[in-house]
Amino acid sequence: MIVLRILNSVRSNSVITLETEGIVCDMRVKLAAQDQPNIEVVAIAGSAGAVSAVRCMLSQLPADFPGSIIYVQHMTALRNSVLVDVLQHSCRFEVRWARHNDRLERKTVYLCPAGYSLKIQNDFIRLIPIRTTAEILNSANQFFSSIALAYGRRCLAIVLSGYGNDGAKGVRAISAAGGMVLVEDESSSLTWEMPSAALETGSVDLILSMQNIAPVLVSIVRDRIPLSMVRKSLVKLDRIESFSKTTHNFLLSMLNIVLNRSCTDLGNIQLLQSNNSLVIAAQCGFGTDFLEHFREVSMTDDSACAKALLTKSPTFINDVNHDLSFERHHEIALAAGFRAVQSLPLIASTGKILGVLSTHFRKPQQFTEESVQRFHRQIQYSARNIEMLLSGEYDYAAVIGNISRMV
Numbered sequence: 001m002i003v004l005r006i007l008n009s010v011r012s013n014s015v016i017t018l019e020t021e022g023i024v025c026d027m028r029v030k031l032a033a034q035d036q037p038n039i040e041v042v043a044i045a046g047s048a049g050a051v052s053a054v055r056c057m058l059s060q061l062p063a064d065f066p067g068s069i070i071y072v073q074h075m076t077a078l079r080n081s082v083l084v085d086v087l088q089h090s091c092r093f094e095v096r097w098a099r100h101n102d103r104l105e106r107k108t109v110y111l112c113p114a115g116y117s118l119k120i121q122n123d124f125i126r127l128i129p130i131r132t133t134a135e136i137l138n139s140a141n142q143f144f145s146s147i148a149l150a151y152g153r154r155c156l157a158i159v160l161s162g163y164g165n166d167g168a169k170g171v172r173a174i175s176a177a178g179g180m181v182l183v184e185d186e187s188s189s190l191t192w193e194m195p196s197a198a199l200e201t202g203s204v205d206l207i208l209s210m211q212n213i214a215p216v217l218v219s220i221v222r223d224r225i226p227l228s229m230v231r232k233s234l235v236k237l238d239r240i241e242s243f244s245k246t247t248h249n250f251l252l253s254m255l256n257i258v259l260n261r262s263c264t265d266l267g268n269i270q271l272l273q274s275n276n277s278l279v280i281a282a283q284c285g286f287g288t289d290f291l292e293h294f295r296e297v298s299m300t301d302d303s304a305c306a307k308a309l310l311t312k313s314p315t316f317i318n319d320v321n322h323d324l325s326f327e328r329h330h331e332i333a334l335a336a337g338f339r340a341v342q343s344l345p346l347i348a349s350t351g352k353i354l355g356v357l358s359t360h361f362r363k364p365q366q367f368t369e370e371s372v373q374r375f376h377r378q379i380q381y382s383a384r385n386i387e388m389l390l391s392g393e394y395d396y397a398a399v400i401g402n403i404s405r406m407v
Contacts, residue, residue, distance in 0.1 A: 037153040039180070039221040041104065041120075042067050045140035045170070047074040047162025049190025051083065053210045054160065056249065058109065059090035059256055060214030062285035063265045064337070067156075067221050068104045070125075072143045074136050074162065075114035083111055090256070092265055100127040112139070119146035137166050140194075144170025153178035156221065158213065161189035165197035175203035180220070180227070182206045182213065188245060206231070211248055212288075219287035223335065233288035237295055243271070243281045250389050251282035258378050259284055259359060266338050266360035269346075269386075270297065270305055272353055278305055281355070286336055293332045303329055305356040308343040312353060314376065315343045319364035340365035342375060346383040354386050 044054065054071055075081060088095040091109060098110040098118055102125040112118040116127040117139040126146075130136050140159075144167060147155050157174045159167045161184055171181045181204045183195035188210035198204055205227060208216060212234065219225040219233075243251075251269045259267045266285035270278035278297040297303055299310045302325050307315040318340055320326045320333045333339070338360035346354040357379055 036220070036224050036226045037178070038224065039156045040067055040154045041147060041151050042069045042156050042158065042217065042221065043144060043147045043174075044069065044071045044158045044160060045073070045143060045162075045167045045194070046071075046160030046184075047164065047166070047191075047194060049161035050184075051086070052190075052249075053184055053188065053213065055087055055090045056210050056252065057213045057217070058087055058095070059252060060211075060284050061092065062218065062222075062337075063092040065093070065218065065222055066106055068106055069109045070098070070104075070112070070118065070120070070143075070147075071109065072112040072118055072139055074139065074166070075112075081114055087111070098125045098127065100125065112143075118143050120150045121146065122150065137164055140167035141170040145173045148173035148177040148179060151177075151179065155179040156217075157181050159183045159195050159198040161191055162194035163191050164193055167194055168197040168201050171198045171203045172201050175201075180205050182208055182216065184213070185209050206234070208234075209242070210245065211242075212237075215283070215286055215288045215291055218285070219289060223287055223289075225287065225289065230288050233292040236292050237288070247389065248282055251386070252284070254382055254385065255282050255284060255357070258357065258375075258382065261378065262359045262375065264359055264361050266336070266362070267358055268294075269355060269357050271355040271386075272309070278309060278356055285360075290332055290336045293329070302326065304341045304343040305358050308345045308356050308358075309353060312345050312347065314345075314372065316365075316367045316372070317341050318366060321364075336360070337362055339363055342367060342372075344376065344379040346379060346386055348383060348387040354383060354390065357382060 046053065050073060084095050084097055087109065093107040093109065095109040095111065097113045102110070104110070104120070104123050104125065110125065113127070115130055117130055117135060119126045119128065119142060130139065144157050147157065155174060156179060157171055159171060174181055181198065183198050183204050185207050186192040189195060199207065206216065216230055219230050220227065255267055255269050259265060268280050268283035268286070271281045273279055276299060280291060280294060283291065294303065297306050299306055304315045304317050304326070317323050317326055320330065320339055320341065340361040340363070341358055343356050343358040345356055348354050
């Protein structure tokens with residue numbers, strides 16, 4: 001039996017429709033609105049364990065993600081944090097400490113500094129000094145409530161891992177104003193007290209794993225795909241075998257290094273399954289529609305990754321719009337925003353294929369011999385490290401450092 005915390009329904013007539021038999025849904029997830037507003041602000045709150053989720057999310061967002069992102073975390077004034085540096089390393093747009101009277105800008109991540117609570121008033125940041133522990137533990141409620149008042153239906157709130165029930169009152173305000181509420185699921189949270197408290201209010205739209213937060217944001221905020229369609233995609237994706245947090249984080253770090261060196265923000269790593277199909281284990285820049293479309297790729301598919309798997313050799317498509325063999329995927333390529341793709345098989349030292357790494361480009365490409373050789377060296381090194389990862393014989397920090405220096 002597949003267990004999902006996803007409910008596909010329509011608020012207007014309170015009709016609940018399950019997507020497939022054998023799915024158990026969390027009935028505390030609220031009914032969905034039929035139309036999709038333009039989300040301008042993503043408001044995030046968390047405590048213990050939340051930074052890893054924020055870092056994962058930011059590292060998967062594409063460079064053209066349009067909204068402002070604000071993150072509030074429980075931190076005392078005595079805590080000297082390097083959080084900006086940590087998150088900037090994983091992010092494709094600016095990350096900075098919020099300053100009093102800053103006006104919110106698009107494509108910017110604002111972090112509430114230690115010792116302050118943060119409110120939004122008429123698009124401007126207001127920082128209020130925190131003097132007591134009680135004020136720290138109520139900062140998410142004040143933050144979300146101000147966001148609800150300022151943006152109404154144009155905001156989306158996310159409650160991440162953390163102790164206590166801070167944020168629960170705030171998400172009620174977000175929901176009452178017509179905004180959207182997401183929470184991190186229990187399996188990927190260090191502690192699930194804050195997400196659970198938010199869920200108990202009945203104000204939550206989706207419960208998501210750490211890995212799925214970014215693609216949902218891409219679909220809802222950038223592409224303005226209706227929530228009901230996003231839920232349908234998530235139902236189908238949940239049927240595919242998932243990977244451990246360690247495996248995902250390792251592959252995501254490696255993928256981002258390759259993408260940065262390839263001067264693109266779109267790509268994925270697929271691992272080969274026992275049924276000889278490819279399943280996406282890490283990705284950057286894509287929404288739920290792309291992940292659903294390529295959720296499981298067989299050798300007989302006409303995609304670039306399938307050809308790389310079948311031939312055990314690199315596959316390059318200079319312009320997907322002019323490649324007839326890619327015709328079935330033209331619509332999803334247009335929606336995802338890429339025109340060219342290169343896919344290389346990940347081959348272990350034994351000759352066994354582990355999977356495929358693909359990078360996608362927003363403009364047509366002319367893949368030169370030099371760029372092909374450079375990409376091939378990156379993939380060879382990546383394959384050796386994935387081989388060690390899957391066998392359990394690896395040092396995470398050392399491997400990532402070696403890949404970074406090598407490419």
